[in-house]
Amino acid sequence: MKLLLEISLYFSQFCIVLAMLLCMLRLLKGPTAQDRVLALDTLWICAMLFALLLGIGFASLVYFEWAMLIALTGFVSSVALAKFLMRGEIIE
Template identity: 70%
Template sequence: MSLLLTMALYFSQFCLLLAMLCCGIRLIRGPAAQDRVLALDTLWMVAMLFILVLGISFGSVLYFEIALLIALIGFVSTLALAKFLLRGEVIE
């Protein structure tokens, strides 16, 4: 790998870790439940991107499959939490 690509991967990992920290703080200190759901939604998205960057840096396909699973589980859980906050029940 070239030096420029390596430095870009390190920089993106640092930025994604910083974003995860900010989402974690909002998840803990959020004034309302909607803020916490939004922080959780953003947190799984950033975690998925972090795993994709790790997959690029290690050159392994396994990381991409893990990121796909995180995306699917995160999407379904966000829908369930939003429906619970809107109606008070998940299953009708």
């Protein structure tokens, strides 16, 4: 049963890294600026999921705080970028 959990952990790590790669492609080739911001937002979410995976793999609760911090900073950066693209300034 340890083997099953190991295989599923490695498989999901592979899938998340592949998802991050796809986001990176969209980030590089996105035709407009809002495409790039959307790809960056998805990249933050993928990083949060990867931190959770590491937490399960190492059986430690420290990674939970990493995931929380990544989610927080990702939200703030996405909102700031979206507002900047709309108005040209962040705080009106």
